[in-house]
Amino acid sequence: xxxxxxxxxxxxxxxxxxxxxxxxxxxxxxxxxxxxxxxxxxxxxxxxxxxxxxxxxxxxxxxxxxxxxxxxxxxx
Numbered sequence: 001x002x003x004x005x006x007x008x009x010x011x012x013x014x015x016x017x018x019x020x021x022x023x024x025x026x027x028x029x030x031x032x033x034x035x036x037x038x039x040x041x042x043x044x045x046x047x048x049x050x051x052x053x054x055x056x057x058x059x060x061x062x063x064x065x066x067x068x069x070x071x072x073x074x075x076x
Contacts, residue, residue: 023044026040
């Protein structure tokens with residue numbers, strides 16, 4: 001039961017698309033503020049990498065949860 005709560009917490013820690021919206025916001029800011037466009041583009045790329053990392057982590061945790069569930073079912 002505790003493991004299920006741990007996984008639930010990890011999956012729902014951030015709102016869906018939160019990382020994506022940050023990247024979109026920075027892209028908009030780069031067009032709106034040409035003096036600081038380079039900084040906004042860097043922040044956009046960081047947001048994209050963070051979103052990719054979060055998706056990879058969620059994928060990994062999902063498979064870990066499925067393996068734990070399968071292993072528990074095999075024991076009985």
